Amino acid sequence: MRLENKLFQGKTLAILSGGGDTPAINSSIESIRNRASLLGFRVYGILQGWKGLLGDGDIVDLTNQPYDGYYGGTALRSSRTNPFPSKKNRESRVPQVLGNLEKYKIDVLVTIGGDDTNGAAKRLFETEGIPVIGFPKTIDNDLRTRTIHYYDGKEIEAVLCPGFPSAARSMMEMTASLKSTAESHSRIIVLEVMGRDAGWLTGTPTFGGATLGLVPEFEITKERKEVFFETVREAYMHSRKKCLVIPVSEGIRWYDEKTGKVDVVYASSEVDEYGHPRFGGVSGVIASEISAKLGIEARAQISGYYARSGHCRHYDRKLTTTLADKVVDLLLREEYGQMPVMKKIVPHVELEEFNTTSIDMGSVGNKPLSEDYYDINRFSFTPAYADFLSKILEKPTFEEFRYDFPVVIP
Ligand code: F6P
Numbered sequence: 001m002r003l004e005n006k007l008f009q010g011k012t013l014a015i016l017s018g019g020g021d022t023p024a025i026n027s028s029i030e031s032i033r034n035r036a037s038l039l040g041f042r043v044y045g046i047l048q049g050w051k052g053l054l055g056d057g058d059i060v061d062l063t064n065q066p067y068d069g070y071y072g073g074t075a076l077r078s079s080r081t082n083p084f085p086s087k088k089n090r091e092s093r094v095p096q097v098l099g100n101l102e103k104y105k106i107d108v109l110v111t112i113g114g115d116d117t118n119g120a121a122k123r124l125f126e127t128e129g130i131p132v133i134g135f136p137k138t139i140d141n142d143l144r145t146r147t148i149h150y151y152d153g154k155e156i157e158a159v160l161c162p163g164f165p166s167a168a169r170s171m172m173e174m175t176a177s178l179k180s181t182a183e184s185h186s187r188i189i190v191l192e193v194m195g196r197d198a199g200w201l202t203g204t205p206t207f208g209g210a211t212l213g214l215v216p217e218f219e220i221t222k223e224r225k226e227v228f229f230e231t232v233r234e235a236y237m238h239s240r241k242k243c244l245v246i247p248v249s250e251g252i253r254w255y256d257e258k259t260g261k262v263d264v265v266y267a268s269s270e271v272d273e274y275g276h277p278r279f280g281g282v283s284g285v286i287a288s289e290i291s292a293k294l295g296i297e298a299r300a301q302i303s304g305y306y307a308r309s310g311h312c313r314h315y316d317r318k319l320t321t322t323l324a325d326k327v328v329d330l331l332l333r334e335e336y337g338q339m340p341v342m343k344k345i346v347p348h349v350e351l352e353e354f355n356t357t358s359i360d361m362g363s364v365g366n367k368p369l370s371e372d373y374y375d376i377n378r379f380s381f382t383p384a385y386a387d388f389l390s391k392i393l394e395k396p397t398f399e400e401f402r403y404d405f406p407v408v409i410p
Helices: 025-038 049-053 094-103 115-128 164-184 201-208 222-238 282-294 304-308 314-333 383-393
Strands: 012-017 042-046 059-061 108-113 132-136 147-151 154-158 188-193 244-249 254-256 261-263 266-271 277-279 298-302 338-342 356-360
Touching: 012 025, 012 049, 025 042, 025 108, 025 314, 042 049, 049 094, 049 115, 094 115, 108 115, 115 132, 132 314, 147 383, 154 383, 164 188, 164 201, 164 244, 164 304, 164 314, 164 383, 188 201, 188 282, 201 244, 201 383, 222 244, 222 254, 222 282, 244 282, 254 282, 282 298, 314 338, 314 356
Parallel strands: 012 042, 012 108, 108 132, 132 338, 188 244, 188 298
Antiparallel strands: 042 059, 147 154, 254 261, 266 277, 338 356
16 A cells, blocks of 8 residues: 555644743754654744744744754743733733634644643643643653652652753752862852752752752741751761752742741742742842851852753753654544653653653643652752652762872971
Protein backbone atom coordinates (compact mmCIF):
# COMPACT_ATOMS: atom_id res chain seq x y z
CA MET A 1 0.00 0.00 0.00
CA ARG A 2 1.32 3.43 -0.88
CA LEU A 3 0.39 6.34 1.38
CA GLU A 4 -0.25 9.40 -0.77
CA ASN A 5 -0.45 11.77 2.15
CA LYS A 6 0.81 11.89 5.65
CA LEU A 7 -1.80 11.21 8.29
CA PHE A 8 -2.49 14.82 9.27
CA GLN A 9 -1.81 16.45 5.88
CA GLY A 10 -3.83 19.65 5.58
CA LYS A 11 -4.16 20.09 9.36
CA THR A 12 -2.51 22.81 11.40
CA LEU A 13 -1.03 22.52 14.88
CA ALA A 14 -0.08 25.69 16.73
CA ILE A 15 2.28 26.04 19.68
CA LEU A 16 2.38 28.79 22.28
CA SER A 17 4.48 29.38 25.38
CA GLY A 18 3.13 31.30 28.38
CA GLY A 19 4.35 32.33 31.84
CA GLY A 20 7.96 32.67 33.01
CA ASP A 21 10.48 31.37 30.50
CA THR A 22 12.90 28.49 31.07
CA PRO A 23 16.04 27.31 29.23
CA ALA A 24 14.06 24.33 27.84
CA ILE A 25 11.20 25.99 25.95
CA ASN A 26 12.92 26.26 22.58
CA SER A 27 13.88 22.62 22.91
CA SER A 28 10.22 21.75 23.59
CA ILE A 29 9.05 23.83 20.62
CA GLU A 30 11.60 22.29 18.27
CA SER A 31 10.83 18.73 19.40
CA ILE A 32 7.06 19.16 19.13
CA ARG A 33 7.39 20.94 15.78
CA ASN A 34 9.61 18.19 14.33
CA ARG A 35 7.32 15.39 15.37
CA ALA A 36 4.11 17.16 14.33
CA SER A 37 5.69 17.93 10.92
CA LEU A 38 6.48 14.23 10.43
CA LEU A 39 2.81 13.49 11.01
CA GLY A 40 1.93 15.95 8.27
CA PHE A 41 0.86 18.98 10.29
CA ARG A 42 1.69 22.49 9.24
CA VAL A 43 3.11 23.99 12.45
CA TYR A 44 2.48 27.54 13.58
CA GLY A 45 3.96 29.44 16.48
CA ILE A 46 1.70 31.83 18.40
CA LEU A 47 3.71 34.79 19.67
CA GLN A 48 3.71 35.90 23.32
CA GLY A 49 1.46 33.20 24.73
CA TRP A 50 -2.28 33.85 24.73
CA LYS A 51 -1.57 37.44 23.68
CA GLY A 52 -0.81 36.20 20.14
CA LEU A 53 -4.40 35.04 19.82
CA LEU A 54 -5.88 38.44 20.64
CA GLY A 55 -6.73 41.23 18.20
CA ASP A 56 -5.68 40.32 14.66
CA GLY A 57 -3.46 37.51 15.98
CA ASP A 58 0.32 37.31 15.95
CA ILE A 59 1.32 34.04 14.40
CA VAL A 60 4.38 32.71 12.55
CA ASP A 61 4.94 29.62 10.45
CA LEU A 62 7.48 27.21 11.95
CA THR A 63 7.13 24.53 9.27
CA ASN A 64 10.47 23.77 7.59
CA GLN A 65 12.24 26.60 9.42
CA PRO A 66 15.63 26.18 11.08
CA TYR A 67 15.23 26.15 14.86
CA ASP A 68 17.78 26.22 17.67
CA GLY A 69 16.46 24.03 20.46
CA TYR A 70 19.58 24.49 22.61
CA TYR A 71 19.18 28.26 22.79
CA GLY A 72 17.53 29.20 26.10
CA GLY A 73 14.23 30.98 26.57
CA THR A 74 11.53 30.97 23.93
CA ALA A 75 11.77 32.28 20.38
CA LEU A 76 7.96 32.47 20.41
CA ARG A 77 8.34 34.81 23.37
CA SER A 78 6.04 34.71 26.37
CA SER A 79 3.54 36.70 28.38
CA ARG A 80 1.33 36.21 31.40
CA THR A 81 -1.81 37.09 29.43
CA ASN A 82 -4.92 35.38 30.74
CA PRO A 83 -7.72 34.80 28.19
CA PHE A 84 -10.26 34.51 31.00
CA PRO A 85 -11.46 37.42 33.14
CA SER A 86 -9.26 38.21 36.12
CA LYS A 87 -9.10 40.93 38.79
CA LYS A 88 -6.60 42.81 36.63
CA ASN A 89 -8.56 42.43 33.42
CA ARG A 90 -12.31 41.98 33.80
CA GLU A 91 -13.15 41.38 30.14
CA SER A 92 -13.21 37.85 28.69
CA ARG A 93 -10.88 37.52 25.74
CA VAL A 94 -12.14 34.06 24.90
CA PRO A 95 -14.17 35.27 21.86
CA GLN A 96 -11.00 36.82 20.41
CA VAL A 97 -9.06 33.60 21.01
CA LEU A 98 -11.78 31.48 19.40
CA GLY A 99 -12.05 33.92 16.48
CA ASN A 100 -8.33 33.66 15.75
CA LEU A 101 -8.21 29.89 16.11
CA GLU A 102 -10.88 29.80 13.43
CA LYS A 103 -9.39 32.53 11.25
CA TYR A 104 -5.95 30.89 11.17
CA LYS A 105 -7.57 27.44 10.79
CA ILE A 106 -5.79 25.98 13.81
CA ASP A 107 -6.86 22.39 14.44
CA VAL A 108 -4.79 21.55 17.51
CA LEU A 109 -3.23 23.80 20.10
CA VAL A 110 -0.20 22.82 22.19
CA THR A 111 0.32 25.07 25.20
CA ILE A 112 3.72 25.05 26.83
CA GLY A 113 3.26 26.39 30.32
CA GLY A 114 2.74 25.94 34.00
CA ASP A 115 -0.48 25.80 35.93
CA ASP A 116 -1.75 29.17 34.65
CA THR A 117 -1.24 28.67 30.90
CA ASN A 118 -2.32 25.04 30.96
CA GLY A 119 -5.20 25.82 33.32
CA ALA A 120 -6.55 28.32 30.77
CA ALA A 121 -6.02 25.74 27.98
CA LYS A 122 -7.90 23.16 29.98
CA ARG A 123 -10.83 25.57 30.39
CA LEU A 124 -10.89 26.19 26.63
CA PHE A 125 -10.93 22.44 26.06
CA GLU A 126 -13.71 21.86 28.55
CA THR A 127 -15.92 24.82 27.80
CA GLU A 128 -15.29 25.36 24.09
CA GLY A 129 -14.13 21.92 22.95
CA ILE A 130 -10.80 23.25 21.61
CA PRO A 131 -8.41 20.33 21.02
CA VAL A 132 -5.50 21.15 23.32
CA ILE A 133 -2.46 19.31 24.57
CA GLY A 134 -0.64 20.83 27.55
CA PHE A 135 3.13 20.61 27.74
CA PRO A 136 4.74 21.09 31.18
CA LYS A 137 7.19 23.89 31.86
CA THR A 138 8.51 25.72 34.91
CA ILE A 139 11.81 26.19 36.71
CA ASP A 140 9.76 26.18 39.94
CA ASN A 141 9.02 22.45 39.36
CA ASP A 142 5.71 22.85 41.17
CA LEU A 143 3.35 21.75 38.39
CA ARG A 144 1.78 18.48 39.51
CA THR A 145 3.11 15.85 37.08
CA ARG A 146 2.40 12.86 39.36
CA THR A 147 5.89 11.53 38.72
CA ILE A 148 6.83 8.85 41.24
CA HIS A 149 10.21 8.80 42.94
CA TYR A 150 11.05 5.31 44.15
CA TYR A 151 13.27 5.70 47.17
CA ASP A 152 14.19 3.31 49.93
CA GLY A 153 11.12 1.14 49.44
CA LYS A 154 8.84 4.18 49.34
CA GLU A 155 6.84 5.81 46.55
CA ILE A 156 7.13 9.58 46.86
CA GLU A 157 5.00 11.82 44.67
CA ALA A 158 7.59 14.05 43.02
CA VAL A 159 7.49 16.49 40.11
CA LEU A 160 9.55 16.66 36.93
CA CYS A 161 8.97 19.68 34.73
CA PRO A 162 11.11 20.68 31.74
CA GLY A 163 13.09 23.77 32.71
CA PHE A 164 13.80 22.61 36.25
CA PRO A 165 16.76 20.37 35.31
CA SER A 166 18.57 23.23 33.51
CA ALA A 167 17.80 25.67 36.32
CA ALA A 168 18.97 23.10 38.87
CA ARG A 169 22.31 22.74 37.07
CA SER A 170 22.77 26.52 36.91
CA MET A 171 22.01 26.86 40.61
CA MET A 172 24.47 24.08 41.44
CA GLU A 173 27.20 25.79 39.42
CA MET A 174 26.41 29.23 40.81
CA THR A 175 26.63 27.96 44.38
CA ALA A 176 29.92 26.17 43.72
CA SER A 177 31.29 29.49 42.37
CA LEU A 178 29.99 31.56 45.24
CA LYS A 179 31.80 29.32 47.68
CA SER A 180 35.20 30.75 46.74
CA THR A 181 34.26 34.31 47.61
CA ALA A 182 32.46 33.16 50.76
CA GLU A 183 35.63 31.27 51.76
CA SER A 184 37.94 34.24 51.12
CA HIS A 185 35.93 36.45 53.45
CA SER A 186 34.81 33.81 55.97
CA ARG A 187 31.29 34.91 55.19
CA ILE A 188 27.82 33.54 55.05
CA ILE A 189 26.14 34.15 51.71
CA VAL A 190 22.36 34.01 51.80
CA LEU A 191 21.40 32.95 48.30
CA GLU A 192 17.84 33.82 47.26
CA VAL A 193 16.32 31.34 44.82
CA MET A 194 13.24 31.68 42.61
CA GLY A 195 10.40 29.20 42.90
CA ARG A 196 7.52 31.32 44.10
CA ASP A 197 5.59 29.25 46.72
CA ALA A 198 7.60 26.07 46.26
CA GLY A 199 11.04 25.01 47.47
CA TRP A 200 11.98 22.46 44.78
CA LEU A 201 14.66 24.68 43.23
CA THR A 202 15.99 25.88 46.59
CA GLY A 203 17.37 22.43 47.31
CA THR A 204 19.51 22.38 44.18
CA PRO A 205 22.38 24.50 45.64
CA THR A 206 23.04 21.60 48.01
CA PHE A 207 24.71 19.91 45.02
CA GLY A 208 26.99 22.95 44.77
CA GLY A 209 28.10 22.80 48.39
CA ALA A 210 25.28 24.46 50.36
CA THR A 211 24.16 22.70 53.50
CA LEU A 212 21.17 24.42 55.09
CA GLY A 213 18.17 25.98 53.33
CA LEU A 214 14.78 27.61 53.88
CA VAL A 215 11.68 26.79 51.84
CA PRO A 216 8.23 28.40 51.61
CA GLU A 217 6.42 25.21 52.62
CA PHE A 218 7.52 25.69 56.25
CA GLU A 219 7.06 29.12 57.75
CA ILE A 220 9.68 30.66 60.01
CA THR A 221 7.86 31.78 63.12
CA LYS A 222 9.46 33.77 65.94
CA GLU A 223 10.42 30.52 67.71
CA ARG A 224 11.67 28.76 64.56
CA LYS A 225 13.81 31.78 63.78
CA GLU A 226 15.73 31.43 67.04
CA VAL A 227 16.37 27.74 66.30
CA PHE A 228 17.43 28.64 62.76
CA PHE A 229 20.01 31.16 64.00
CA GLU A 230 21.43 28.59 66.41
CA THR A 231 21.62 26.02 63.57
CA VAL A 232 23.42 28.56 61.37
CA ARG A 233 25.92 29.38 64.12
CA GLU A 234 26.74 25.70 64.63
CA ALA A 235 27.01 24.94 60.93
CA TYR A 236 29.33 27.93 60.47
CA MET A 237 31.56 27.02 63.40
CA HIS A 238 31.84 23.42 62.16
CA SER A 239 32.52 24.40 58.53
CA ARG A 240 36.12 23.70 57.48
CA LYS A 241 36.68 27.13 55.96
CA LYS A 242 34.35 29.18 58.17
CA CYS A 243 31.89 29.98 55.46
CA LEU A 244 28.42 28.95 54.35
CA VAL A 245 26.12 29.44 51.39
CA ILE A 246 22.51 29.26 52.58
CA PRO A 247 19.85 29.03 49.86
CA VAL A 248 16.50 30.58 50.77
CA SER A 249 13.36 30.57 48.63
CA GLU A 250 12.19 33.97 47.44
CA GLY A 251 8.73 33.11 48.83
CA ILE A 252 9.60 32.05 52.38
CA ARG A 253 7.44 33.35 55.17
CA TRP A 254 9.74 34.95 57.72
CA TYR A 255 8.91 36.46 61.11
CA ASP A 256 9.26 40.23 61.06
CA GLU A 257 10.23 41.71 64.45
CA LYS A 258 8.75 45.11 63.59
CA THR A 259 5.27 43.95 62.59
CA GLY A 260 5.24 40.85 64.79
CA LYS A 261 3.91 38.93 61.78
CA VAL A 262 5.13 36.13 59.54
CA ASP A 263 5.09 37.30 55.92
CA VAL A 264 6.80 37.13 52.55
CA VAL A 265 8.92 39.98 51.19
CA TYR A 266 7.43 41.47 48.04
CA ALA A 267 9.50 42.99 45.23
CA SER A 268 6.48 44.95 44.06
CA SER A 269 2.85 45.50 45.02
CA GLU A 270 1.78 44.66 41.45
CA VAL A 271 0.08 41.37 40.61
CA ASP A 272 -0.06 39.69 37.20
CA GLU A 273 -3.20 38.62 35.31
CA TYR A 274 -3.29 35.34 37.22
CA GLY A 275 -3.15 37.19 40.54
CA HIS A 276 0.50 36.43 41.40
CA PRO A 277 2.53 39.04 43.27
CA ARG A 278 6.29 39.30 42.68
CA PHE A 279 8.58 38.23 45.54
CA GLY A 280 12.11 39.44 46.16
CA GLY A 281 14.44 40.74 48.83
CA VAL A 282 14.10 38.29 51.71
CA SER A 283 17.80 37.31 51.42
CA GLY A 284 18.80 40.88 52.37
CA VAL A 285 16.60 40.77 55.45
CA ILE A 286 17.98 37.39 56.55
CA ALA A 287 21.62 38.32 55.88
CA SER A 288 21.40 41.48 57.96
CA GLU A 289 19.63 39.64 60.78
CA ILE A 290 22.32 36.92 60.75
CA SER A 291 25.06 39.58 60.96
CA ALA A 292 23.30 41.40 63.79
CA LYS A 293 22.35 38.32 65.76
CA LEU A 294 25.43 36.11 65.31
CA GLY A 295 28.15 38.70 64.67
CA ILE A 296 29.18 36.79 61.53
CA GLU A 297 29.58 38.74 58.30
CA ALA A 298 26.73 37.84 56.00
CA ARG A 299 25.83 39.00 52.51
CA ALA A 300 22.82 38.52 50.29
CA GLN A 301 22.88 37.32 46.71
CA ILE A 302 19.68 37.19 44.67
CA SER A 303 20.10 34.54 41.96
CA GLY A 304 16.81 35.65 40.36
CA TYR A 305 16.60 35.31 36.59
CA TYR A 306 19.98 33.60 36.37
CA ALA A 307 18.25 30.26 37.08
CA ARG A 308 15.93 30.85 34.13
CA SER A 309 18.70 31.94 31.77
CA GLY A 310 21.18 30.26 29.46
CA HIS A 311 21.07 27.25 27.22
CA CYS A 312 19.10 24.04 27.54
CA ARG A 313 21.10 21.45 29.47
CA HIS A 314 21.47 17.82 28.50
CA TYR A 315 18.85 16.34 30.84
CA ASP A 316 16.25 18.88 29.72
CA ARG A 317 17.03 18.29 26.07
CA LYS A 318 16.36 14.60 26.48
CA LEU A 319 13.31 15.22 28.70
CA THR A 320 11.66 17.57 26.22
CA THR A 321 12.25 15.26 23.24
CA THR A 322 10.87 12.31 25.21
CA LEU A 323 7.74 14.19 26.25
CA ALA A 324 7.34 15.35 22.63
CA ASP A 325 7.35 11.65 21.64
CA LYS A 326 4.36 11.25 23.93
CA VAL A 327 2.68 14.20 22.20
CA VAL A 328 2.85 12.15 18.99
CA ASP A 329 1.03 9.32 20.76
CA LEU A 330 -1.68 11.74 21.97
CA LEU A 331 -2.06 13.24 18.49
CA LEU A 332 -2.39 9.83 16.88
CA ARG A 333 -5.06 8.84 19.39
CA GLU A 334 -6.67 12.30 19.18
CA GLU A 335 -6.65 12.42 22.96
CA TYR A 336 -6.93 16.05 23.98
CA GLY A 337 -7.07 17.82 27.33
CA GLN A 338 -4.02 15.75 28.31
CA MET A 339 -0.46 16.58 29.35
CA PRO A 340 2.53 14.26 28.76
CA VAL A 341 4.58 13.51 31.87
CA MET A 342 7.27 11.11 33.08
CA LYS A 343 5.89 8.21 35.11
CA LYS A 344 8.93 8.06 37.38
CA ILE A 345 12.07 9.97 38.27
CA VAL A 346 14.82 8.42 36.16
CA PRO A 347 18.40 9.16 35.09
CA HIS A 348 18.81 10.66 31.62
CA VAL A 349 19.38 7.33 29.86
CA GLU A 350 15.94 6.19 30.97
CA LEU A 351 14.16 9.24 29.66
CA GLU A 352 12.35 7.25 27.01
CA GLU A 353 8.80 7.22 25.69
CA PHE A 354 7.99 3.95 27.45
CA ASN A 355 8.52 5.73 30.77
CA THR A 356 5.99 8.46 29.92
CA THR A 357 2.27 8.67 30.42
CA SER A 358 -0.27 11.45 30.14
CA ILE A 359 -2.46 13.02 32.77
CA ASP A 360 -5.77 14.79 32.51
CA MET A 361 -5.11 18.53 32.46
CA GLY A 362 -7.99 18.84 34.89
CA SER A 363 -5.89 17.17 37.57
CA VAL A 364 -2.91 19.45 37.09
CA GLY A 365 -2.30 21.99 39.86
CA ASN A 366 0.49 23.06 42.11
CA LYS A 367 2.52 20.56 44.08
CA PRO A 368 4.61 21.89 46.95
CA LEU A 369 7.88 20.26 48.00
CA SER A 370 7.04 17.00 49.73
CA GLU A 371 7.68 16.59 53.47
CA ASP A 372 9.90 13.64 52.56
CA TYR A 373 12.37 16.05 51.01
CA TYR A 374 12.88 18.62 53.75
CA ASP A 375 13.77 18.29 57.40
CA ILE A 376 12.26 21.24 59.26
CA ASN A 377 14.19 20.43 62.43
CA ARG A 378 17.55 20.61 60.68
CA PHE A 379 16.59 23.27 58.12
CA SER A 380 18.05 21.02 55.49
CA PHE A 381 17.17 18.77 52.58
CA THR A 382 16.88 15.06 53.23
CA PRO A 383 18.73 12.08 51.70
CA ALA A 384 15.51 11.38 49.73
CA TYR A 385 15.81 14.82 48.08
CA ALA A 386 19.50 14.17 47.34
CA ASP A 387 18.51 10.92 45.67
CA PHE A 388 15.81 12.70 43.62
CA LEU A 389 18.32 15.34 42.51
CA SER A 390 21.07 12.82 41.78
CA LYS A 391 18.90 11.31 39.04
CA ILE A 392 18.75 14.72 37.35
CA LEU A 393 22.19 16.19 38.11
CA GLU A 394 24.10 12.98 38.68
CA LYS A 395 26.98 13.94 40.97
CA PRO A 396 27.32 17.05 43.11
CA THR A 397 29.83 19.52 41.68
CA PHE A 398 32.10 21.44 43.96
CA GLU A 399 35.80 21.72 43.77
CA GLU A 400 37.60 22.29 46.97
CA PHE A 401 41.09 23.68 47.46
CA ARG A 402 41.96 21.69 50.57
CA TYR A 403 44.87 23.81 51.79
CA ASP A 404 46.43 23.34 55.18
CA PHE A 405 49.47 25.63 55.34
CA PRO A 406 51.86 25.31 58.29
CA VAL A 407 51.68 28.31 60.59
CA VAL A 408 54.94 30.23 60.94
CA ILE A 409 56.07 30.69 64.52
CA PRO A 410 58.58 33.54 64.85
O1 F6P B 1 7.20 30.98 37.80
C1 F6P B 1 8.49 31.18 37.35
C2 F6P B 1 9.11 32.35 38.01
O2 F6P B 1 10.44 32.43 37.53
C3 F6P B 1 9.09 32.35 39.53
O3 F6P B 1 10.10 31.55 40.08
C4 F6P B 1 9.24 33.81 39.83
O4 F6P B 1 8.70 34.13 41.08
C5 F6P B 1 8.45 34.45 38.73
O5 F6P B 1 8.44 33.54 37.66
C6 F6P B 1 9.00 35.78 38.27
O6 F6P B 1 8.13 36.29 37.33
P1 F6P B 1 8.44 37.49 36.32
O7 F6P B 1 9.14 36.89 35.14
O8 F6P B 1 7.09 37.99 35.96
O9 F6P B 1 9.27 38.48 37.05
